[in-house]
Amino acid sequence: MLFWCSGLSLCLAQAGDGIGLRWLDADRTSAAKSLTAHFDVLEDPQRLLGLADVTGAQAGRFRPSNASGEALSFAFTRSAVWLRVALRNDSDLPLERFLEISYPLLAKLDMHAVSFGMQAGGSSHVAQQHHVGYQRSFAARPHASRFFVFPLVIPPRDHQVVYLRVETVNSLSVPAKLWEPAAFHANEREDYFLQAIYIGIVLTIVLYNLMLFSALRDTSFLVYTGFAVSVALAVLNLAGLSTQYLWPDVPKLTEIGVNVFAALGSVALLLFTRSILGTRQNLPRTDRAMTVLLVLNVVFFLALPVWFHALAPAFGVLNAVGAAFLLGVGLLATWRRQPGAVFFVVAFAAMLVAIVLSQMRNLGFLPTNFFTLQFTQIGSALEMLLLAFALADRYNRMRLERTQAQAQVLAAQAELVDSLKRSEQDLEARVATRTAELQVLNQRLESLSVTDSLTGLANRRQFDAVLVSEWTRAMRSGKPLSVGMLDVDWFKRYNDHYGHQAGDECLRQVAQVLSNCVARTGDLVARYGGEEFVFIAPATGEENAMHMARKISLGMEGAAIRHDLVPAGHVTVSIGVATLHPDTPASAEDLLKAADRALYAAKQQGRSQVVLAPPFLRAQSGA
16 A cells, blocks of 8 residues: 555656646636636546546557637536646745536546646646545535535645546536635625526425416416426426535436436426417427427336436437427417417527537537536526427417307307397287386286196195195184085087087187186186196185086076087086185185085086086085
8 A cells, every 4th residue: 555655646747747737826716717728538448547547558548629718518428537636825824716517417536636746857746536426325426416516625835736537428518617705705695696596596496386277277387387397396406406405416317317307397398389379279290299309208218217328318419309300399379370389489599509509519519518408598588488488378378269159159159149139029019118018028928837728827836835725824814714616418429529629719719708608706617638628716605606607607608609419509517616714724725626526526417517526525515
């Protein structure tokens, strides 16, 4: 071990003296200094080189990065990459700096700070080293941050060479800055404040759409919520916040999170687009292409966790193509003036730029800088806000459609009412005024429900109701109540001989005789059924009731309705009469049965008879 350390010190001394390091004057750096142009790069395809190798025998393989911008980008590579930057402090005071690598998707990141003495050829040693990355415990980081931050202290008149070894299965980028402490802490506070705003926007959108879904039960709001959550998780993973707060010790989820959640978000977005733009009905051919994209994203969502390194570049291409395709769908829908399409296009213009920049950076076609790193987060926030406006527009259209539907229903009802009124006016055109027409129509409708259509008399329904009402009144007033039940004699013979039309006319004439003979106010004449008729005579005793019945019988003789098949030669009637006194404990039904039995007795006695219910009814009732 001692031998190895001695050898390393010798190698480091040689590195400091003999390999042409480009020293960066650290004490004169600004508040934040990008190190991209100051790095020397060594690529290790077999991932076998250690610190002793790159500071010794392999030191000559380092080459200047010759890069500009804020980061070194290596796209998707299986190699380990060594970076070297030489810092010097020519002042008489210790120099504190923060080295920040602001790309969280580095699986392994080793930092070695090698310090050289004040005098040339002085002793060299490893001042500090850290082994971090998302595949390692978050607690191993020397500074708790969503990025990789290394505090550096360079003694007075000292020189340090910082070696970084990075490898990852994700797109490999190294945006490195050297910060003055006060500026670093101020920037960190601002950065986390902006992240909090982003998270607040996402939470607000999610809760708002969940409430709308709960109120409206429109699945578009639920699908959009799934899209917002998926995109937010992908962005938080890309920003390193998920590793810091959500799953700090689940490296696999950090590794695949950006692409897997992006695939899930694409599925939700395609479903949302089909719903909000109605592509199945309005753009059927485009909808079939969207179905293919939907299936591909589902396949990538399922396959990426297993074959991430092989499929990640292909998914990047699919993601960019899908975003461009959806923008085209939105433009086509806008051209056709579909509702909500304008908001959709504006939202996707922002997200398309973000996705294309991000994927081109991942694939190595664009440099890694603030825009290519941060615009995904900015674009996703803009897209979610603008799509929220699209949903708000959809909600307003739904409310407007509901209001219009209600107005149409009311208009239809009003038209129906007007139509009914016009029909009533047509039916009652002979009435002088519209009000009188409506009143007559209402009276006629009411009368139809309780009137026999053939004879114009009250029907059985009205008779039953009036009988109960008059019986109750008789019980209360103490006055008798009489009922007569009438049957046309030999009516079947009449009907069979003269025909049904003549039979109907015969019943109408019988009804007319009844109406003429039972004409007191309060009396009721009704057709009970078939050729049977009844009358109710309130406050009427036996004698007056029998008088009314005989009057009806005489009226039928006077009507002289020809009937050649009976001895009398004309139509006759049989009548049964019953009277109920209030002091008898009987019911209206008992009264009706008594009249029916009296009618049966009249029939038995030869027809064309008037029979009063026998006294035993009253005796049984307590009379």
